[in-house]
Amino acid sequence: MRRREFFNAACLFSGALLFPFTKLFGKNFLLNDKEKIWTELIDYARWCPSPHNVQPWKMKRVSNKEAHLYYDPLRIPAVVDDRSSFTTVGMGMFIECLDIAARSFGYKVIAEHTPEKQMDASAKKFKLFSKLYLIETNEKVDFDRELIKQRKTSRLQYDGRRIEPSIITALTNISARDGYDFIYSADKELINYSIELNNETVLTRSDEKTTREEMCKWIRTTDKDAEEKKDGLWYRGTGASGKMTHNFFFHHDRFVKGWKRKESLHILNKTMRGTSNLAWITGPFENRNDWINAGTMLQRLWLEMTKYNIYLHPFGTVVTTQKKNSNRKLIMMKARVRCGSWSDWAIAVNHLAVSDLIQKIF
Numbered sequence: 030m031r032r033r034e035f036f037n038a039a040c041l042f043s044g045a046l047l048f049p050f051t052k053l054f055g056k057n058f059l060l061n062d063k064e065k066i067w068t069e070l071i072d073y074a075r076w077c078p079s080p081h082n083v084q085p086w087k088m089k090r091v092s093n094k095e096a097h098l099y100y101d102p103l104r105i106p107a108v109v110d111d112r113s114s115f116t117t118v119g120m121g122m123f124i125e126c127l128d129i130a131a132r133s134f135g136y137k138v139i140a141e142h143t144p145e146k147q148m149d150a151s152a153k154k155f156k157l158f159s160k161l162y163l164i165e166t167n168e169k170v171d172f173d174r175e176l177i178k179q180r181k182t183s184r185l186q187y188d189g190r191r192i193e194p195s196i197i198t199a200l201t202n203i204s205a206r207d208g209y210d211f212i213y214s215a216d217k218e219l220i221n222y223s224i225e226l227n228n229e230t231v232l233t234r235s236d237e238k239t240t241r242e243e244m245c246k247w248i249r250t251t252d253k254d255a256e257e258k259k260d261g262l263w264y265r266g267t268g269a270s271g272k273m274t275h276n277f278f279f280h281h282d283r284f285v286k287g288w289k290r291k292e293s294l295h296i297l298n299k300t301m302r303g304t305s306n307l308a309w310i311t312g313p314f315e316n317r318n319d320w321i322n323a324g325t326m327l328q329r330l331w332l333e334m335t336k337y338n339i340y341l342h343p344f345g346t347v348v349t350t351q352k353k354n355s356n357r358k359l360i361m362m363k364a365r366v367r368c369g370s371w372s373d374w375a376i377a378v379n380h381l382a383v384s385d386l387i388q389k390i391f
């Protein structure tokens with residue numbers, strides 16, 4: 030061996046000793062194609078929506094056909110979601126994303142859920158949510174898995190177009206499949222009422238110290254913070270500037286009354302402009318199974334909208350605040366959505382990387 034070749038080989042070898050392969054190339058490098066399936070499925074599911082973009086999911090690959098889904102207790106917004114119902118909906122959505130992504134490999138995902146009644150935000154370590162199995166199947170789903178990556182929440186103004194009746198029928202059928210009613214309205218008065226109620230609820234909840242403190246954990250008021258943390262609510266998706274969003278949450282006393290209060294309401298109202306479609310979903314929502322099923326349904330519904338470039342803004346705060354506002358007329362509503370055709374205003378927020386979802390458990 031020539032001197033230079035020997036030197037190169039020696040450097041590579043010692044480099045490998047200092048930096049194991051997994052560090053140099055990532056753990057996926059060492060997996061064969063079958064073993065990589067879970068990594069590929071997670072690469073789709075990581076785009077799943079969650080309340081406050083908390084992304085509580087963690088995955089552990091057990092074998093080519095089995096993986097365990099955990100949640101990170103520190104990522105549960107326990108104040109606003111006291112029963113963890115909405116966070117559990119998100120977990121159901123995540124499983125649905127894995128299932129849709131798995132169909133391209135000829136598999137479906139079957140979940141065996143733990144008997145836990147609700148998620149435990151006080152747990153000291155990641156908690157098992159379900160055991161997931163890949164089962165061979167010929168059953169197809171109506172969703173191209175790329176839709177999972179295209180879907181986004183839009184909190185900014187819409188373009189006033191109404192959703193086609195044939196799409197409403199498709200959405201109604203998707204909800205009905207899991208036992209839910211999708212109720213649609215284009216009534217201006219009802220839309221305005223709902224927007225007002227949502228905005229008022231958002232402001233009232235922000236006035237509560239514990240709610241606000243929890244929100245402060247998830248609000249990303251600089252681009253750097255959003256880029257580094259890859260989770261939470263990025264100010265760019267809210268219609269307000271980073272500075273104003275920061276002040277609203279971290280110096281909220283300035284926003285409880287006066288012109289700053291009015292300005293906050295004005296911004297919220299501005300982002301609702303052009304809303305010409307409203308829908309709400311009713312159905313079973315009492316226990317963990319219901320929440321997981323609602324998640325399956327909601328993910329399919331959202332992907333169906335994505336097929337037609339229809340964007341969705343869930344009005345979750347109205348629902349989670351119901352009990353605290355017993356005079357509200359919305360007791361029957363389980364989830365409320367704003368739908369509208371997209372016009373360049375949906376901001377793509379960051380989502381955690383595959384390695385963030387698997388690294389701590391592998």
Ligand SMILES: Cc1cc2nc3c(=O)[nH]c(=O)nc-3n(C[C@H](O)[C@H](O)[C@H](O)COP(=O)(O)O)c2cc1C
Pocket residue numbers: 076077078079080081082115116118119122180181182183184261262342343344345346347376377378
């Ligand atoms: C169950 C559930 C409830 C949600 N509730 C609200 C809500 O009340 N207000 C809101 O602006 N976004 C809500 N969202 C949207 C999330 O904030 C959004 O999915 C997350 O920030 C990630 O952004 P993306 O959907 O664009 O990927 C909700 C999402 C889920 C899954």
